[in-house]
Amino acid sequence: MEFLALVDISYLLLIFFGVALGIVFGAIPGMTATMALAVCLPLTYSFDLNHSLAFLLALYVGGISGGLVPAILLNIPGTPSSICTTFDGYPMARNGEGERALKIGVVSSLFGGLFSLAILYLFAPLLSDIAIKFSYIEKFLIIFFALTVIASLCQSMLVGIFSGVLGILLSLVGVYDTVKGGNGDIRLITPALEDMLYSGFSLLPVLIGLFGVGAILADAEQGVKEETEGAKLDLLSGRKFDLSAFRGSAVNLVRSSFIGTFVGMLPGVGGSAASVLAYTQEKNFSRDSSMMGKGAPQGVIASESANNGLTGGALIPLLSLGIPGDSTTAILIGAFTLQGVQVGPLFIGENVETWNMMVLSMFIANIVMFVVMFFAIKYIAKVVTVPKYLLYPIIIMMCVSGAYAINYGIMFDVWSLLLFGLFGYIGGKLGLEITPFIIGFILGSSAEIYFVKSLESFGTMTIFFTKSPIALFLWLLIGMSVAFSIYSNKRSKSKTA
Amino acid sequence: MENQSSSPFSIVIDFDTSHLFFPTLILWLLGLLGLAILIQKGPAFYRAVASGEKKLRFFEPDADKVRLFGTLGLMVVYFIGMDYVGRLFPNMGYGFWLVSIPFLFGLSCLYAHELDKRKLLYITLNALVAPTFAWFVLSELFNVTLP
Numbered sequence: 001m002e003f004l005a006l007v008d009i010s011y012l013l014l015i016f017f018g019v020a021l022g023i024v025f026g027a028i029p030g031m032t033a034t035m036a037l038a039v040c041l042p043l044t045y046s047f048d049l050n051h052s053l054a055f056l057l058a059l060y061v062g063g064i065s066g067g068l069v070p071a072i073l074l075n076i077p078g079t080p081s082s083i084c085t086t087f088d089g090y091p092m093a094r095n096g097e098g099e100r101a102l103k104i105g106v107v108s109s110l111f112g113g114l115f116s117l118a119i120l121y122l123f124a125p126l127l128s129d130i131a132i133k134f135s136y137i138e139k140f141l142i143i144f145f146a147l148t149v150i151a152s153l154c155q156s157m158l159v160g161i162f163s164g165v166l167g168i169l170l171s172l173v174g175v176y177d178t179v180k181g182g183n184g185d186i187r188l189i190t191p192a193l194e195d196m197l198y199s200g201f202s203l204l205p206v207l208i209g210l211f212g213v214g215a216i217l218a219d220a221e222q223g224v225k226e227e228t229e230g231a232k233l234d235l236l237s238g239r240k241f242d243l244s245a246f247r248g249s250a251v252n253l254v255r256s257s258f259i260g261t262f263v264g265m266l267p268g269v270g271g272s273a274a275s276v277l278a279y280t281q282e283k284n285f286s287r288d289s290s291m292m293g294k295g296a297p298q299g300v301i302a303s304e305s306a307n308n309g310l311t312g313g314a315l316i317p318l319l320s321l322g323i324p325g326d327s328t329t330a331i332l333i334g335a336f337t338l339q340g341v342q343v344g345p346l347f348i349g350e351n352v353e354t355w356n357m358m359v360l361s362m363f364i365a366n367i368v369m370f371v372v373m374f375f376a377i378k379y380i381a382k383v384v385t386v387p388k389y390l391l392y393p394i395i396i397m398m399c400v401s402g403a404y405a406i407n408y409g410i411m412f413d414v415w416s417l418l419l420f421g422l423f424g425y426i427g428g429k430l431g432l433e434i435t436p437f438i439i440g441f442i443l444g445s446s447a448e449i450y451f452v453k454s455l456e457s458f459g460t461m462t463i464f465f466t467k468s469p470i471a472l473f474l475w476l477l478i479g480m481s482v483a484f485s486i487y488s489n490k491r492s493k494s495k496t497a
Numbered sequence: 498m499e500n501q502s503s504s505p506f507s508i509v510i511d512f513d514t515s516h517l518f519f520p521t522l523i524l525w526l527l528g529l530l531g532l533a534i535l536i537q538k539g540p541a542f543y544r545a546v547a548s549g550e551k552k553l554r555f556f557e558p559d560a561d562k563v564r565l566f567g568t569l570g571l572m573v574v575y576f577i578g579m580d581y582v583g584r585l586f587p588n589m590g591y592g593f594w595l596v597s598i599p600f601l602f603g604l605s606c607l608y609a610h611e612l613d614k615r616k617l618l619y620i621t622l623n624a625l626v627a628p629t630f631a632w633f634v635l636s637e638l639f640n641v642t643l644p
Contacts, residue, residue, distance in 0.1 A: 046639040158537060162530040169523045176516035185516040213572075220568045223561035224608040389608035389616075390623045393601040396572065397628060400579070401593060401635055401643060409642040411580050418572055429555065448519040452510060461506040 006050055006357060014047075014055040015361060019368045022062020027070060027383040028391065032079045033063025035215065037331040038208040039395055041338075042402035049339040049354055054361040056335050060328055061113060061311055061365040065373060068105040068304055070384045073098055081307035084279035088292060088299030095295055096239075099377060103241040104297050105304040106373040108253065112305035113366040115257035116264065116312025120319075121359050124348060127320035131345035136457075137467045140450035141474040143443045146323050148478050149266050150436045152485030163433040167440025168447060174200030180449050196412045204334045205403040205416040206441060210434055211327065212399040213417060214424025216392050221425075224388050245297045252282050252298055253305050260306035264313020264325050278306030312362065319347055319355070323443065327435055330442055338406075567607045575600040583644035590636035590643030597628035 018040075025036035036059045044052035067079030072089030085105060092101035134142070151160030173189055174197050176182030189197045246253070256278035263274035282302040283289045292299045314325025315332075322344035324330035336343050341351065348355045373380060403417040404410070424434055454463060465475065510518050545551040556562065575596060583592025602624035609616050635641040 042635065042641055043639065045641050156534075156538075158530060158534050162527065162534060165523060165527050165530060169520065169527060172520045172523065183512055183515050187516050187520050217565060217568060220564040220608075221556070221560050221562075223559075224564055224610075226610055387609070389605045389610075390619060392608060393604040394623070394627050394631075396604070397597050397601060397631060400575070401631065401641065404593075404644055405635075405642045409644070411576070411644065414576055414579075414644075418569075418576065422569075452515060452519055455508050456510050456515075459507055459509060460504060461508060462504075 011051055011054055014051055015058040015364050016368055018055040018058025019062035019365050022059040023066035023380060024383050026063040026066020026079050033060055034211045034328045036063040037328055038212050039398040041334055042405050045405055050357045052335050053358055056332060057361045058365040061369050064307055064311055065109045065369045069381055072101045073381055074384055081275050084275040084303035085300055088296050091295035100239055100241040101300055102377045104245050104300050108301045108304040109308040110366055110370040111253050112257040112260055112308035113311055116261040116309040117362050119261045120312035120315050124316045124320045128345045128348045131321050136450040136454045137464055138470050141471055142321055143447045145474055145478050148481045150439055152481045154433045157485040159431055160433045160436045164436035164440035167437040168444035171441045171444030174198055181453055201416055202406050202413050204406040205413045206420045207331055208399045208402055209417040209420025210424035212395055213421025217421055217425040226387055249298055249301050252301050256302040256305040257309040260309020261313035264310035265316045274306040274310050275303045278302040318343055327438060330438055564607055571603050579644045590632050592644035594628050594632035598624050
């Protein structure tokens, strides 16, 4: 409990501020928790690791939770993970039960967040202990597995893999670092660009460009519609909130939180999948699902406990394997990189204090989120009416400050921001999948080291199959994710036929 | 780059050219995946285009090109201007601060629908306050490097 000595007023204020800001981001349609982290990362440059993570994790919790506000009040999910909250939340709001629906969502979010935190605290160290024993071969196969899982959940697995491999290719630009065992030579760039791209593209401009600038460009093409104008927020004319809304929903709460946590653990799958899966499970297994889709509290409970369950789950692969569970935790890697800390199997063992502080931050952030949203929901609801014409320019400005500061003042990083913003916008139109791309970009250089060093050591490709039972088990998982993709593809084709 | 030894699965990687080994593999893989996508989706796409079901166009008919290209244009001017002004006042963050004000004003005006006096007032206040606040917090309080 020595880490509690590190809790000071600035730490608590950062969590409060982070949660509040995250809720605002989540509550504005089109803005996501990922964008909140990307935009606010530069604020953490001068913090130490614990304060920086406390702020970013609070943003994460707030950002995911805030998405329920427009989902219920405007029928627009504030974040993709609130997609199923619209199904029942909006009909409730139309019946004048807006405040009740919001508070049901807030309580469910708290339960899901704390449930997943408990799982994170119990399982991440266990998984780390196992992962410490992994050689380069198993580590490479885990990255391979992560990419196939992400790709298998894309609309087309081939496009998903293509996007991931493209991300890997771009991560290889620049020097083959001698620190990592490379030969120090440069590849994939012309001599004219060697100065600028010697160390390759920086992670942060790529992330901010894709998720911040790319999203704004896409919305600019749609005309930056002011869809929130004229929305009438009817919060209180119907039934008031009380805990009886949760009667008979204990199984739903636990099951949905578990689904959210489990989905979070799968790299790159994302909150929308958690929300949809939990919602459909409730529809399939509840005693009475006849009201679902027409304003049933159980639908809001399923969706919101699942998407907040994601928060702890997504941190499990990040902290135990060094693989981000979703695009938001991918940005957390940026925070670790800034502080010179490498996440992976050794992280928890070597940084016990930071690990405990992270768990504490998540716990406090969930409590703060609950208090802020439960008691100030009427005021937070007004956030959905803040016009984008004021917000988007601020976001671009913050993106620029973050990109410029990442390497202590390199203008090329700002241009990279625009380059990857355009890439995200054009790629999205051409059907490229951004999540596999970004996971490929983050893990690409590690994948190279693990792959090449394994071959240099053993001299044969067969070693990837014969090294250990774990390697075989990973191949089995890879095969299963590919088979799942083929199966679900065929099923959706037969449904549409 | 690499020599095949006795077994078909054996690989020896030459250290001098090892920086090209993985990128070459990835490029080949990308090419093969691109080809597979073409084979899988190409014929159906071609039929859809030939029958008129799909159109070969990048922008939808109702795309707002003014706001899209306006955003891109303003960003390019913003970056160039910020760099230029930043060089005039090195290590002060003035490039960021002073150029962000017209950028925010311009972009907000571009995005706003039915611009009236009230909106213009909000936009002006936002353009003045937000960059000043961001510059003060980042550069003065947290010593973050700004152009």
